[in-house]
Every structure is written in structure tokens, then in C-alpha cells.
Amino acid sequence: MAQQRRLSRLNRTMSARWRWMGSDFDVSWQLVSGLIAADVTQAQGGAAQDAIDAAALVIPASDMLATPSPAGFAGIASDGRDLTSLLYGAVVKAKSVDAESIAERLEAGRLWLVGAAETQVADATRLASSVSTAASSYYGYQRLVAPGCCKRCAALAGKEFRWNDGFQRHPRCRCIHVPLREKRSGYTNDIDPSQVRDLTKAQRRAIDDGADMTAVINADRGRSRNGMTTSEGTTKRGWHAYVQRAIDHEQGASTAYTTTGYRQQGFVKNYPVRRVSKQRLTPEAIYRLCGNDRDAAIRHLAANGYLVAGHSPSDVARIALGRT
Template sequence: MDTPPELGTRRYNQVSATIRAIIEQIQQIWQTLSADRIEDELLGEAGAVIAEAAMAGQFSVADAAQAYVAAQMATQGGLSLAQAALLPRLLPPGFVGLAPGGGRLETLLYLPGIGVRRRIAAGLPPDEAMIGGLVDMTMYIATAIADVARTADQVAMAAHPSCVAYVRVVQLPACSRCIILSGQMYTRSEGFLRHPNCDCEIFPLHEDEWPGVATPQQLFEQLDKEQQQKVFTVAGARAIRAGADIGQVVNARRGMDTTHIYGRDLQVTHEGATRRSAYGRSRSRAGDDFARFAGQRFGEATSARYFRSTRTPRLMPEEIFRIADDRDEELRLLRRYGYIT
């Protein structure tokens, strides 16, 4: 029987392989596009094919989430797979078509076209502008699929009574902001702090279980000197090697107090922060001041292939976990907004 870490590795590989396969499709499509017509093409058939591929990737990783959580709980002494089959079922279409934060995925995937036009206006040759646009597109798609995988995992954990917490697992290469959170344990409903292109994963936990996840210091020591300096800066890496606390070194730069996505810097806020907030405890554990990102926006269903559209604002799972008082309330809202049966 697979062990919990092996199952986690398999889940990570499944999500990574899905992202790579979708990005390869997008690269082939992108090669057929032209810089002078890129915005029109992204509004037309090419853009529709790109969005369809990205949503297929989202569906795939969401579809595998419940089996992953059920297998983890079974190996850790929770419900058997047969018992887990009787639990509320996760609905993969409910996760499809959403951009990180809850906006429309189609809108997000149009932004690389605007980026191409702006690069050309700034004086870049069309070929270089198109390369920059492709980089933007692959980052948006990779982030959108990885976010769905983590969100679906958390919804599956909410539906599984054996799951009480999760551990953040960081895979190298990784940025300094993620490394200092490696091995941190969170309650199952705590939001997952991430950034564009973040591929960190959720490791579901049964009560009293704790897998062998690398600590921030262990990850730092796995990097060679050049890699340490690239991730933590020359001065930061030197300070850590000299014995400085890795969390304090990273947080001194306040790297997690802003995030750049959708073409602009989004500022974090202290407004309304409580000790039950999505990110408050994780920031506190990492040695930072008590802070959290602003609340997630409401999303709207966008893909007719995967689920029906609605004009009613739809709560994101992260927002449901933030506002629900207990598991029963979580399940009620998850059902109401189409994430589980």
C-alpha cells in the first residue's frame, strides 16, 4: 500500500503533468498567432481553444481531488475507501472557468494580448513581444490550474470527517516566501497563501498524523550557494548561513505583503483581520506581523461545457471556509454553490 508521502508525490506529479500538457497545447496554438492581430485572435477561435484547454486542465485536477484525500485518510487510519464513497461528492465542474481570486478565466486569458500590444508600443520587436505574451499566458494558466487543484483538495477535506488539518509541502525550486512556510500545519479550512506560479501542495492530515515534510532550514541547506543567493539574495543567504532565522530574513523584505497578478500590484490589508482569518495564523507562525490578504472576490460560472452560467454571485470555497462557523455550515454552503453534492 502506498504511504501518505507517496500519495502526496503522486498528486503533485498529476497536477504538474496536467499543467505541462496544457501549456504544451497553448504553445502550439500561440505559434499560429500574429502580433498585429493578437487581441482579435484571443477574442476569437484561438482564444476559445486556449480557454477550453485551460478549463479541461482545471476539470482534470479537480476530478482527482476527492480520491486523493480519501486515499490519504485511509492510509492514516481514517475512514476506509468504501466508507469514504458514501460521503458528499465533490462536483468538478463547479471549479472550472474561474481565475485565481474568483474572476472570469476568459478575461484573465485575454490579458496577454494586451501585454503584447503594450510591449510593441514600448519599442520591442513583435517576436519579442509575442514571447513575453506567451510567458504571461503560461503563468496565468499554470496558476489557474494549480489554484483549482488546491481549492478542490480543501473542499474534499471539508467533506471528509477524518480530515482535520493539512501541511504545506514545498517542492524545490521554490521562492523564499514559500520556503519559510514549508512543513507548517494549518486547520483544514485555513486559506492557502500562494502567489502566481506557486506549485506548493496541500498534504491532508488525520488527527495526530505528521509526515516527514522538510523544514525551511532543511530546504535552504539543499540549495547550493548560488541558488541560496538567487532565492534569498546575497545578503539574506549570508545571514541565514551565519545563523539568522530564515523566517525573519524573508519577512524583513515584506515579500508577502503584496502580490503581482492580473497586471497590477494588489496590496494586502489589515482591515477586518481576525485570528480566524484565512491567512492570519500562517503569517503569525512564520514570524510576520498579523496580516492577511483582502477577501476573495465572488466568482461567476463561465463555461457552458462544464456547468451552467448564473447571474447570482457565487462564493469561492476560500470565502466559504473563512465565513463558516463549523463543518456543517461549510458543507451547506459548498452544496449551495455547487462544489459538492
């Protein structure tokens, strides 16, 4: 809540200063850049102080080797360059946007500025929290994802990292670190699909039908050009491969599935063939091919590694074969 209030104040202040911009963008920027950079610097320092204070509530003083200074996270961009240099991107945006009026160009620049400043303040929070963990005897951190996140962040919710692992983020990412004394497998930061803003209709339908949200989201990686197949999760250690071997075992097969790739003509309701190795169907493809046959869709969600029923490949294999 404190972070959101800080960002709201910063956005209002920057927007007010940005209104001083005139038709000569570079000259106007010289007048306001120092003030805007000072506003962002102050917000970065406050965010860093909050992160250090929050870490102190989790990490006992006896476990701290040193105490970070909030000033070290303010006044510079998270990529190491001068903050004013980064914020000049708002002028570049205003110059390059395809718009006829100066007002439209300035609005595009303002939106870019707000997004960049929000990212820099959030990065100050994350960096201060990360340094607090690194300056302690703690194992690492866990990624805490806020509601309203994108699906890339939702797939990382609750994941644990060592103290020196980088924090993957995108512009305006609101995820934060939570210090961990030791590695704790099995814990997740529960995110309801309704709190993920950019899931597709097919992805939401698959999750409603029992598919694992992370598996559905990760299928976006390695997606084919037509969106029908994905190579994600098809390695020998992937969940999909475990399910395929369990299907072979259920059918008494002595050999694993072939490596010839998935051919659409092999897709039949009872799933008697398994030609998946380098590719598997996406949820969108499954619903397109199964139509209104929900039972068939669920079987194929299982066979393609999207269901995690009871965390047992054998359970999922039986669903894929219609033996439940």
C-alpha cells in the same frame, strides 16, 4: 510528476495555438481564445481529479461527508470570473509591453499566458484538495512546499491551517495541501536553503552561520528603506524579545531593554547595550557592520533573534554575550 507532465503538455499546446496570433491581436484572440480556454479547462479538471483522488488516499471514506466533483473546479478562474476573461490578460500584456516588433510583443503575451494558465491549474489542485478536507471531519491541512520554491513559500513550509483558512499563494506557486486529521505541532516540511531560489547572499550566509531560515526570511517584512533594520519579530511575543529578556537576565538587569529604537552607534562587538524594540538589524546589516569578524557576526545574529540554538532563549543569549 503527473502535474508537471500535465503542465508541460498544456504549455506546448497553448504555445502552438498562440502562434496563430497575428498583428491584429483582438481579432486573432477571437480565433484562438475558445481553444486555449478549453485546454486550460481540461487541465484544471484533470488536476482537480488528481487532488480529490490523493485526498481519498489520506482521508478514509468513513470520514468523508461528501465527495467533491472535479467539474466544479474547471472552466472558471480561481477569482470566480470567466476563464476566457482572465486569459485575455495575455493580449493586454502583448499590447502594453514596451517592445518594437510584433514578435516581441507576442512572446511577452505568450509568457504571460503560460504563467496564468499554470497558476489556474495549480489553483484547481489546491481548491479541490481544500474542499475535500472541508467535506470531511478532518481538522485542516498542512502546506507542502516543493523544492525550487521562493523564500515566501519556504517560510510557510509545514505550517498547519484549519480547514477554512485560505491558501496564500503567488503566481506559479506549486505548494499543495496535505489533509490533517488533527493538529500536529512541531512538524515541518524540510526545505534545504539550496532549494530556495531567491535567497540573497547575506541570507544564505546567515543560514550557513546557524541562523533559522524562517527568521531570516521573515526579516524581509518590515524592512527599513535602507535595508539595515526590520520591525519584524520585535513585538513582546516575538522570539527577538524573548532573547533580549534572556540577555538582560544573563547580565542581571532588572529592567527590560528600552523602547528608543536601534541606533547604529550602539552596535559594538560585545553588545553591552540593547536599544532594540521597534527595530532590529537585518542579516545584511550585521555582515556589513561586522566585516570579516565571524564571531561577532554570530553573536549579533543571536542577539537580533536569528539563531534558535536548542530552542532556548537562554542558550541564544549566552551566544550573544560570548559566554558559550
